[in-house]
Amino acid sequence: MAVDKARIEAAVADILAAIGEDVGRPGLTATPRRVAESYAEFFGGLAHDPLDHLRDTVPVGPLTGELVLLRDIEFRSVCEHHLLPFLGRAHIAYLPGERVVGLGRIPAVVDTLASRPQMQERLTEEIAQALQDGLAPRGVLVVLDAVHGCVSMRGARQPESSTVTMASRGQLQDPVARAEIMALIGRSS
Secondary structure, eight states: OOOOHHHHHHHHHHHHHHTTOOTTSTTTTTHHHHHHHHHHHHTGGGGSOGGGGGSSOEEOOSOOOOOEEEEEEEEEEEETTTOOEEEEEEEEEEEOOSEEOOTTHHHHHHHHHHSSEEOHHHHHHHHHHHHHHHHOOSEEEEEEEEEEHHHHTSTTOOTTOOEEEEEEEEGGGSHHHHHHHHHHHHSOO
């Protein structure tokens, strides 16, 4: 389903009027349209299936090789509680099974799932499950580290804090395996 930009524009105009602003003043006349365009981008993932990015896998047969780790995948999302942004980095590891995927497909999965009203905890789980379902790897580990507008800009007002969440599947549920990966994530390039 496409984002209804006209409804968003009307709602934003109502919000501006509700806070006491003059929607017709020069600085605000295009604001409802701009917000509607932004929301279409922020929430564009609602219209897409993240598994579509994992359909073109490459069969490699059973692999006994080690880990595939993508670090520092930048993402942005919008907190579903306050409709404020959260920005962060995803670190994704998987132990290939019999299929692999182009490395650019993994950030596409992150972007699709992040482009929805989200909670970081659920986003982490959804990324892990999409990779599990789409690749059938021997294991998956997803770590997200993000700064939330609802924590840094309002309420607690803690601009330096970040939230780290983790989800694992298969062989990467083992604490020893996770510890090794966490050490690799922490190393600078």
